[in-house]
Amino acid sequence: MTAATVRLTVNGAAREGRCEPRKLLVDFLREDLGLTGTHVGCEHGICGACTVLINGDAARSCLMLAVQADGAEITTVEGLMRDGRLHPLQEAFREHHGLQCGFCTPGMLLTALDLLRTNPSPSEQEVREGISAVLCRCTGYHGIVKAVRAAAVTLAPSR
Amino acid sequence: MKPPKFEYHAPSTLDEALALLARYNGDAKLLAGGQSLVPLLNFRLARPAALIDLNRITSLAYIREHDGHVRLGAMTRQRAIEFSPVVARRLPLLREATRWVGHLPIRSRGTIGGSIAHADPSAEYPAVLTALEGEVVARGPKGERTLSSGALFETYLTTTLAPDEILTEVRLPVMPEGAGWAFEELARRHGDFAIVGVAAAVWRSGGRVTARLATAGAGGTPRRLRAAEEIVERDGLGAAAIEAAGRRASELVEPDADIHASADYRRHLAGVLTERALKRAAERAA
Ligand SMILES: Cc1cc2nc3c(=O)[nH]c(=O)nc-3n(C[C@H](O)[C@H](O)[C@H](O)COP(=O)(O)OP(=O)(O)OC[C@H]3O[C@@H](n4cnc5c(N)ncnc54)[C@H](O)[C@@H]3O)c2cc1C
Ligand code: FES
Ligand code: FES
Numbered sequence: 001m002t003a004a005t006v007r008l009t010v011n012g013a014a015r016e017g018r019c020e021p022r023k024l025l026v027d028f029l030r031e032d033l034g035l036t037g038t039h040v041g042c043e044h045g046i047c048g049a050c051t052v053l054i055n056g057d058a059a060r061s062c063l064m065l066a067v068q069a070d071g072a073e074i075t076t077v078e079g080l081m082r083d084g085r086l087h088p089l090q091e092a093f094r095e096h097h098g099l100q101c102g103f104c105t106p107g108m109l110l111t112a113l114d115l116l117r118t119n120p121s122p123s124e125q126e127v128r129e130g131i132s133a134v135l136c137r138c139t140g141y142h143g144i145v146k147a148v149r150a151a152a153v154t155l156a157p158s159r
Numbered sequence: 160m161k162p163p164k165f166e167y168h169a170p171s172t173l174d175e176a177l178a179l180l181a182r183y184n185g186d187a188k189l190l191a192g193g194q195s196l197v198p199l200l201n202f203r204l205a206r207p208a209a210l211i212d213l214n215r216i217t218s219l220a221y222i223r224e225h226d227g228h229v230r231l232g233a234m235t236r237q238r239a240i241e242f243s244p245v246v247a248r249r250l251p252l253l254r255e256a257t258r259w260v261g262h263l264p265i266r267s268r269g270t271i272g273g274s275i276a277h278a279d280p281s282a283e284y285p286a287v288l289t290a291l292e293g294e295v296v297a298r299g300p301k302g303e304r305t306l307s308s309g310a311l312f313e314t315y316l317t318t319t320l321a322p323d324e325i326l327t328e329v330r331l332p333v334m335p336e337g338a339g340w341a342f343e344e345l346a347r348r349h350g351d352f353a354i355v356g357v358a359a360a361v362w363r364s365g366g367r368v369t370a371r372l373a374t375a376g377a378g379g380t381p382r383r384l385r386a387a388e389e390i391v392e393r394d395g396l397g398a399a400a401i402e403a404a405g406r407r408a409s410e411l412v413e414p415d416a417d418i419h420a421s422a423d424y425r426r427h428l429a430g431v432l433t434e435r436a437l438k439r440a441a442e443r444a445a
Contacts, residue, residue, distance in 0.1 A: 004167070020161055021167030021210075024201075043161055044198035048264065057238065057267035063197040067167060068214060111264060132349045133262030138169070145239065155378075 004067050010035065011079030026050040028066035029076060037077040037106050041135075048134030052076050056150045058114035058133075077106035080113075082096035089113060089151040098147035100138035109132045113147045121152050160198035166209040171216060173298065176325060179211045181300055185213050185322040191234060194265050219272070219286060219327065231273025231329045235282030252291065252340035252360050256283040259342060266389075270390060272326045278318045281352040281376040283342065285312060289381040290358040290373035295333040299324035300383040312380035333368045338362035343436040344375070345428055347419070352376075354420045355428040357408070359436035361444050362398060368392050370437070372404075375393030377412035377429045384408050387433060396441040407433030 003018045011034060019030040024043070029035045029052070041047035043062045050062040053075035080087040090108055092098065099105045107130060114123060114129035122130065127148045128141070136144065165198050168187075170176045180187055185345030186208035190196055199205040213219060219234035222243050229249050231240070241247050241257045260266055261272070274284040275295060288295070289308040296305050297320055299329045310320050320326060334340065344356035356375035361368060370391045372384040387407040394400035 009301075010181070020160065020164075020202075022162040022164060024161060027160070043201050045265065048262075051264050053269070056394060058263055059263040059267040060194075062201070063193050065162075065193075065197075068193075068212060074252075111262075112269075114263060129349055130263065133264050139425070 004061075004070075005038060006066050006070050008069050008071065009025065009073045011075060016091070019066050021065060023066045024062050025052075025064040025066045025069050025074075026061035028069075029061060029074070031067075035076050039103055039106055041103070047104075048107040048136070049104055051110050051134060053110055053114065055115075056117075058111050080109065087118075088145070090109055090152045092147040092151035092154065093144070096147040096150055097143035098139065098141075104134055104136040105136075108136065108144060112151070113159065114157060115148070116152055120156060122149070134143055160353055162197070162204075163203050163206045165200075165207055167212065168203070168209060169212040169215045173216055173219065173325065173327065175302060175398065176211055176213060176216060177298065177323070178387065178428055179209070180323050180325065181314050182207050189213055189276075190326060191276075192236065192269035192373075193445070194261065194269040195273065195277045195279070197358070208427040215419070222246060227290075227435065228330045229333060231271050231331070233270060233276075235271050235316060236243065237261075237266035237269045237271065237274065240264065240271060250291070250331055251338075252334065252342060252358060252421070253287050255285075255340060255381045256287045256356075256358060258343040259283050259344050259346075259353065259356065265350075271329050275329060276318060276320060276326045278316050278365055278380075279352065280315055280379050280381065283344070283353065283375055284379040285294060285344070286356055286358045286373045288329065288331070289383050290360060290371040291334070292371075293329060293330050296328040296330065297321075297324045305325075305330070308381060309383075316381040334360060335362045335364065337445030339440040339442065341436040341439035343432040343439070353398075354434055355414075355425050357429065357432040357436045359433070359440045361391065361440045368395060370404075372408065372433060372436070374408075374412055374429055374433075377414040377425050379415070382412055384411050386411055391437060396437070396444070398438075399435055400440065401437045404437055405430040408433035421427050 040047040041049035180282045181423045188207035190212040216253035221232040346351045353376045360371040370388040387404040390404040
């Protein structure tokens with residue numbers, strides 16, 4: 001099978017790699033581009049650990065081929081910091097104990113960002129529904145829900 | 160590398176995609192949102208010789224109102240449907256059902272065409288297609304045909320689409336002004352596939368009630384519950400009639416047992432959810 005060239009923008013920078021068409025986007029990000037912040041868990045769409053933003057929308061990078069992302073703009077957890085400072089959502093996760101082992105955190109953050117973009121002031125129920133897209137085996141979710149609601153408040157004026 | 164090897168094609172027109180399908184003579188798979196197909200590839204349960212990716216065919220993604228129908232291109236994302244003002248106004252039942260389809264990150268990629276072609280009996284869109292008496296358009300080498308839900312769904316994960324056909328469009332009749340609607344569902348967790356789901360719509364015109372009811376997850380295909388509809392069409396939308404329609408619904412379905420639920424439990428749910436859906440739809444109806 002012939003390798004294909006994949007050119008895409010990741011966290012604002014133009015990146016390029018060559019891979020087989022069957023390579024999953026998550027593996028391409030981790031192995032070819034060295035961006036290991038995006039985690040890989042179930043590899044069939046259930047756990048959400050691999051969630052990234054694809055052209056602004058949260059999506060599973062284990063359910064997309066790298067070749068399909070040719071020309072796309074991707075945001076991974078590595079792209080959230082600005083000028084050496086944590087993103088307000090990351091700050092809120094730290095503040096409110098939104099993580100323990102951190103395995104689910106990258107997917108949780110990008111899912112929450114998409115949620116806050118489509119619904120800037122979600123109710124607790126809406127946050128719970130939104131983050132049900134990602135499984136966390138540590139926190140029991142309470143801290144995450146608090147963090148997302150707190151971030152909604154901090155992010156509100158800038159939007 | 161999780162998926163098995165395959166040739167990959169990403170045509171930019173429907174004609175190219177049809178030509179590729181014909182060339183592989185049944186050994187190629189169409190790739191839409193990938194939210195069902197890529198897991199199957201990752202598990203190596205599907206081993207197609209080639210994937211024909213429809214994502215570069217931009218002409219297959221649209222939502223248009225035309226002639227009393229809303230036409231949705233097969234590659235329209237579930238997320239686009241969720242946020243479409245046309246869908247919110249004309250097909251509120253479809254909008255409500257969409258909130259039950261997986262989670263937002265799944266709906267970012269998943270398409271209406273893929274959801275219907277995949278024919279998972281627990282999926283919401285096939286039930287909506289059935290309840291609203293919609294049609295799908297299929298294009299093949301011999302041209303185009305339109306199919307009703309009854310003509311499309313055969314059994315679990317199986318449709319009557321030929322291997323060289325592509326589902327191109329879903330057509331749903333605009334819901335009448337003043338219609339009430341509800342999609343009720345029970346799943347283990349929010350975002351999981353339904354154990355049972357019920358789509359309902361009701362409207363009044365000239366003193367007469369019209370009701371539409373269809374199930375997901377209560378048998379190998381979505382099921383229209385005509386005899387339950389008839390009860391409220393005859394006796395109105397009062398509590399007793401709605402209860403009777405629910406009872407009738409549980410008699411009408413022919414569910415199977417699987418690891419998620421027994422057949423009896425599904426039958427029970429079909430009744431309960433029909434009652435709830437009718438009640439909520441009736442409250443919303445003008
Ligand atoms: C975690 C998770 C939860 C989910 N929960 C739900 C849920 O609650 N309800 C629900 O309905 N779905 C659910 N899904 C499935 C999701 O909705 C899929 O998007 C959908 O079933 C398939 O659509 P797709 O566009 O992703 O198609 P794909 O996965 O790309 O394709 C599915 C099948 O349809 C065929 N196909 C696709 N498009 C066409 C076409 N235009 N013409 C002919 N054949 C075609 C493909 O060849 C393939 O066989 C879930 C998925 C995941 C990963
Ligand atoms: S690794 Fe992608 S959803 Fe689990
Ligand atoms: S913090 Fe460990 S899985 Fe969520």
